[in-house]
Amino acid sequence: MTNSSSAESTGTWRLIQPEQVLDMAINDVEFLTELIDLFVALAPEQMQDIRRAIDSNDAGLLAEVAHAYKGTVGNYTQTGPYPLLQSLENDGKSADLQASQSKFQTLEQEINALLTELETLKTEVNQSL
Numbered sequence: 001m002t003n004s005s006s007a008e009s010t011g012t013w014r015l016i017q018p019e020q021v022l023d024m025a026i027n028d029v030e031f032l033t034e035l036i037d038l039f040v041a042l043a044p045e046q047m048q049d050i051r052r053a054i055d056s057n058d059a060g061l062l063a064e065v066a067h068a069y070k071g072t073v074g075n076y077t078q079t080g081p082y083p084l085l086q087s088l089e090n091d092g093k094s095a096d097l098q099a100s101q102s103k104f105q106t107l108e109q110e111i112n113a114l115l116t117e118l119e120t121l122k123t124e125v126n127q128s129l
Helices: 004-009 018-024 029-055 059-073 081-094 100-127
Strands: none
Touching: 018 029, 018 100, 029 059, 029 081, 029 100, 059 081, 059 100, 081 100
């Protein structure tokens, strides 16, 4: 990977730690690319599931879909969107969805930031081949 340390020093990596993500992919660039592509492809559907649960005031569904997405996001980061998903899962478990819409709006921003960082990482590791 190129410029990892300089990217970190300029603040490019707010949500992920590239070395940990590479370790998850067993330092296999092709596998990492596939994982990131799959995550990017499924993100809109998973976000729609969360929005649908909130909009329909379905606490059980919110707990379920937030939990599932939290597990996926947790493969890449424990910050940013991860605690928001934990909070949305807790909202669903407690059947108190009053603040869920606001949390979802922040989650959208955090997921977009995560997607951007993952795409940047994918580009950097593929350029280093």
